[in-house]
Amino acid sequence: MARREAGHTQIRPSLSRGLIIFFLLVILSVPLVQHVAEFRDHTAGERRSLLPQVYNVFSLLTAAMTASGDSGSSGILSRVFSVNRHLLKKMKGFEEALDDQSAIGKWIRPKIQYVLTAWLGAGNEKAYCGVQPWLFYRPGVDYLSGPPFLHPVQLKKRAAGVSEWATPIEPDPRAAILDLKQQLARREIELIIVPTPIKAMIQPEKLSHRYNGRLTELQNPSYERFKEEMEREGVLVFDAAPVLMGAKAKGGQMQYLATDTHWRPEAVELAAERLKDFIREHVSLPPSPPSGYRVERSGIAQLGDLAVMLGLPVNQRIFPHEKVSIRKIFEAGGEPWQPLGTADVLVLGDSFSNIYSLGAMGWGEGAGFIEQLSYALQRPLDRITRNDNGSYATREFLAGEMAKGRDRLAGKRLVIYQFAVRELAVGNWKRIDLRQGMPVQVKYLTLPPGDERIVRGRIEAVSAVPRPGTVAYKDHVMAIHLTDLETDGRPLAEAGAMVYMRSMTDNIWTAAAQYRPGESVTLRLTAWSDVADRYEGINRSELDDPALQLVEPCWGEAVKK
Numbered sequence: 001m002a003r004r005e006a007g008h009t010q011i012r013p014s015l016s017r018g019l020i021i022f023f024l025l026v027i028l029s030v031p032l033v034q035h036v037a038e039f040r041d042h043t044a045g046e047r048r049s050l051l052p053q054v055y056n057v058f059s060l061l062t063a064a065m066t067a068s069g070d071s072g073s074s075g076i077l078s079r080v081f082s083v084n085r086h087l088l089k090k091m092k093g094f095e096e097a098l099d100d101q102s103a104i105g106k107w108i109r110p111k112i113q114y115v116l117t118a119w120l121g122a123g124n125e126k127a128y129c130g131v132q133p134w135l136f137y138r139p140g141v142d143y144l145s146g147p148p149f150l151h152p153v154q155l156k157k158r159a160a161g162v163s164e165w166a167t168p169i170e171p172d173p174r175a176a177i178l179d180l181k182q183q184l185a186r187r188e189i190e191l192i193i194v195p196t197p198i199k200a201m202i203q204p205e206k207l208s209h210r211y212n213g214r215l216t217e218l219q220n221p222s223y224e225r226f227k228e229e230m231e232r233e234g235v236l237v238f239d240a241a242p243v244l245m246g247a248k249a250k251g252g253q254m255q256y257l258a259t260d261t262h263w264r265p266e267a268v269e270l271a272a273e274r275l276k277d278f279i280r281e282h283v284s285l286p287p288s289p290p291s292g293y294r295v296e297r298s299g300i301a302q303l304g305d306l307a308v309m310l311g312l313p314v315n316q317r318i319f320p321h322e323k324v325s326i327r328k329i330f331e332a333g334g335e336p337w338q339p340l341g342t343a344d345v346l347v348l349g350d351s352f353s354n355i356y357s358l359g360a361m362g363w364g365e366g367a368g369f370i371e372q373l374s375y376a377l378q379r380p381l382d383r384i385t386r387n388d389n390g391s392y393a394t395r396e397f398l399a400g401e402m403a404k405g406r407d408r409l410a411g412k413r414l415v416i417y418q419f420a421v422r423e424l425a426v427g428n429w430k431r432i433d434l435r436q437g438m439p440v441q442v443k444y445l446t447l448p449p450g451d452e453r454i455v456r457g458r459i460e461a462v463s464a465v466p467r468p469g470t471v472a473y474k475d476h477v478m479a480i481h482l483t484d485l486e487t488d489g490r491p492l493a494e495a496g497a498m499v500y501m502r503s504m505t506d507n508i509w510t511a512a513a514q515y516r517p518g519e520s521v522t523l524r525l526t527a528w529s530d531v532a533d534r535y536e537g538i539n540r541s542e543l544d545d546p547a548l549q550l551v552e553p554c555w556g557e558a559v560k561k
Contacts, residue, residue: 391427
């Protein structure tokens with residue numbers, strides 16, 4: 001009977017036609033709404049191209065073939081595999097861009113997330129909800145709850161677990177750190193590593209009540225082994241976790257921001273003070289005249305990056321702005337603290353150094369970890385910071401400076417390498433050669449400080465831009481390779497220009513994030529040195545071409561027509 005009924009289902013023609021029309025309307029409404037929304041953005045001047053984003057799919061194969069040709073692949077078979085890898089990468093980016101820019105998605109996602117967070121206490125794939133209003137960064141929780149990061153099986157799994165188009169990573173931090181130590185030792189430079197504790201280590205009771213009253217920090221099972229091996233090899237390790245746990249137990253003071261990934265100003269100042277004592281105990285630095293630094297307190301109220309990553313409506317009231325008091329450091333003459341390139345101590349740091357130092361992060365300036373350490377030591381410091389990829393980003397930048405002929409290690413006696421401890425389990429610990437090179441002699445456009453030029457050019461390549469809300473930092477800088485340069489209608493003699501531009505601001509893509517190879521753009525270019533203090537520490541992506549990474553960059557801003 002069931003077979004007979006299933007095989008002879010009767011439905012009125014009017015009903016079947018009505019259902020077909022309804023389903024077609026539902027299916028077609030999404031692209032129709034998207035076409036209308038993007039056309040309105042174009043007429044309002046907010047979108048450059050008249051064609052909707054979905055039609056970019058037709059350029060993916062051409063772009064992949066161009067990229068594979070630039071990579072130097074030879075032979076038919078290797079070229080096919082190279083094109084396939086680049087095409088997979090570009091298809092992934094295309095799908096993510098469609099998802100991010102979906103008009104219906106942007107309208108409905110914040111509302112659904114609000115319901116999930118306000119009523120069910122649920123976060124998303126990047127931020128976990130703890131005891132209200134505490135939020136936790138998922139990679140940090142994964143570091144503590146995951147397997148030992150030094151276990152051979154885990155190392156092998158991470159090395160093999162990259163995307164088809166990605167370069168294999170080096171998951172073992174020991175090899176990279178020991179390689180860095182050996183390179184510095186050849187120049188008689190000491191190394192101190194500072195694996196900075198993360199929120200879930202120090203404030204686990206705010207994630208789960210089962211940790212109420214805990215007096216010791218949580219830790220990945222491999223950390224103690226890692227620390228012992230580093231110290232056995234002569235690497236100095238400053239572990240701030242016991243210091244922060246002691247301060248928390250003694251005064252009950254929270255050490256981390258409730259809705260942000262990072263530590264509170266009081267924890268920054270305490271860690272800097274204890275690191276000063278550690279340096280004086282283990283490293284012999286030459287005497288330095290008193291710097292005369294002075295301090296000034298300032299209040300800041302801000303919503304943390306984790307609350308922003310949830311993607312809630314702008315007017316949400318679940319998570320209030322958090323208030324902190326920062327200690328800003330000033331030079332003896334009253335000027336804001338600045339790094340000194342000739343200082344004998346160089347600090348490599350990530351966002352835990354930039355918080356309270358990099359204005360783009362929203363928590364003030366002049367009061368970060370490096371400023372506090374400089375004040376505690378009463379001596380100037382040199383610094384290289386980058387918000388993301390603490391496992392290699394600052395080392396890679398240092399290597400780039402060295403390759404360009406700029407010896408950032410000249411006169412240094414100590415290098416302090418600060419990175420979030422979770423990088424030990426999730427970072428790419430590639431070994432990087434700090435070899436001194438010669439200044440690059442290439443015919444690329446460079447501008448002297450204070451100069452400005454309006455330039456039109458064709459985009460040859462752009463670096464990858466993260467999806468808003470998928471990273472812990474709300475700002476991003478991208479790299480662009482420009483060719484066919486001209487100004488005032490006259491071609492320039494330079495072969496091209498390497499340009500940095502803002503690609504994401506407050507978790508919103510800028511127009512530059514939509515730039516694609518082959519487009520012609522008009523930009524206002526200035527010297528990178530004019531803006532480096534503001535943008536150097538922001539999360540940045542580079543072009544794949546190593547030669548272009550050695551070119552002196554310009555800073556670009558789009559010229560509105």
